[in-house]
Amino acid sequence: MRLSSQLASDTAYYTSASLSDEQLALWGKALGRLAHRAMMEEVLLTPKPGLVDRRNSGSHRDMDRHSFARSARAIADGLPEFVYLGYALGDMPASEVLSALREPGMVCERSMLRATDGVNTHKGAIFAFGLLCAAAGRLLARSAEVEAYTLCQEVADMCEGLVARELALVKEARTAGERFYLRYGFTGARGEAESGFATALNHGLPVYRESLHKGWSSERSLHQALLVLMAHNDDTNLVSRGGVEGLTYAKKQAQALLKDGGMTDSRAKERLAAMDDAFIAKNLSPGGSADLLAVVWFLAHLPKVISTEIISK
Template identity: 30%
Template sequence: MAVRALYFEVKAYPKPGLVSFVDAGAHHDMNGETFYRSLFTLRHYFYQITKKGLITHSFEELKQIAIEAEQHMLEKTWGVNTHRGAIFALGIVCVSVIRLAQEKKQFTPLDVHRQILNDWPRHLKNHLGNPESHGALVRRKYKVIDAKHMAMHGYDLIFQLLPAFISLFVETQSLDTVCLFAYSELLLRMDDTNILHRKGKLGLNYAKNRTAKLLAIQCVKTRQKKALELHQVFSTMGISPGGVADLISVLLFLGQLFCEQLRDYPNLKKF
């Protein structure tokens, strides 16, 4: 389901500024084919990290599996970072889900949220990471919440959006519609460090203002049409909310877990 979530994310279109199978969005170094090669390398990663997560709580051992997955990804994409953020976020969620599933036959999104909060904050608090990474530099400069701190808070924003995300899919049966909804809500509610790194605070505020106007459109068809226009604008300006894309993947993973219709959606390839 984790790999399918990554496939769903790149398949959905439009997501203003982001890569899809239709076009490369704001990027010149990657496209849909790059993402496709990348996600195939991650099939073994999610199996390995969940298997290891059942037998050990050693953060260092799990981190090493993620580092190796990142290296395999970079080999297949010729050095392009397509899924580093997803390796981190989906890896965390997958491990917590499998641990929960070992204890309970049935569980709720709230159970998953609590499991993440139980599993990860104490480890992540002591994890320094790379202080020179784009995310770390942006966090220090703009005093925003980065991927690490989102995980430490149990991805509470994801769990706030999940019920509406599932309801909208059940209503529309449209991957494009629910991913555009998720894209818009996430961009408005978080400070995307990729946009901040590329375009600064002014660029992020511009992206949020344009996205707020998009989300205010009630008609789904009109919103999709305006999203296509915004996609061209963001792509030309170089605005690409990569952090948002990572969390869309997490929503798609949890959506499959708790929504049978999304899990069995017939128009999508199964991995």
């Protein structure tokens, strides 16, 4: 079944494409698996400054890689629904789609919290991958190509005006995101989504692909991409924990290692481990960049998944 309960009959008239239920299910399952793998690749990458990995739990006392694994599995199981919903709403104006994604987003969030005994491990990832999967569904409904650029452009179209609606009109901050926008102008995850994940698409993804092209391992390439993301991203997770000073510190640490060649430095992993210790001491965690790293991995490996798990079937 493409969509649960009344949702299918309410929204089916919006789409004019003709994928069979089996074909659509294939896409949903493949993209859900890809997102799951992306989340696992991010958490298992070690060492990472202030983040959960195989070395430690970073600056997080309420989670570890095992709770991350449970969370990633629970979230991935709910992501096909975003593909199906995006497909059903393929002809709806992009600006009207976002509100329809809130319900499956809340379902995913509840699944995450059940899997982690109430700990928020992946709220940012739910937001990012929910948008990407819905965007894929909309592209399929229009028989458009599903690849990194078209996906991110579709996300940007769906999120157009999001910052203005949810941040720019706020006079008195009620949430951390609103407070950071009013005080510093940081747009956080909303701004990244409205830009079509520009930091991931324009910085992290090219570096990851170029590193792989050089013959680097996926692990080494991901480390390089993470440093680039940290150097460019106005990560509100860092601001939440350490203020603008914490964000500036984290950016400078990443930039310093990149200036020395990043992962070409013979002591790069030692320096990353030292950064990890320093971030933990300052209670800093670049969680926004971690979410974008998972997005980078997802976008980079999307073509292979389409060719091996969908087209070849």
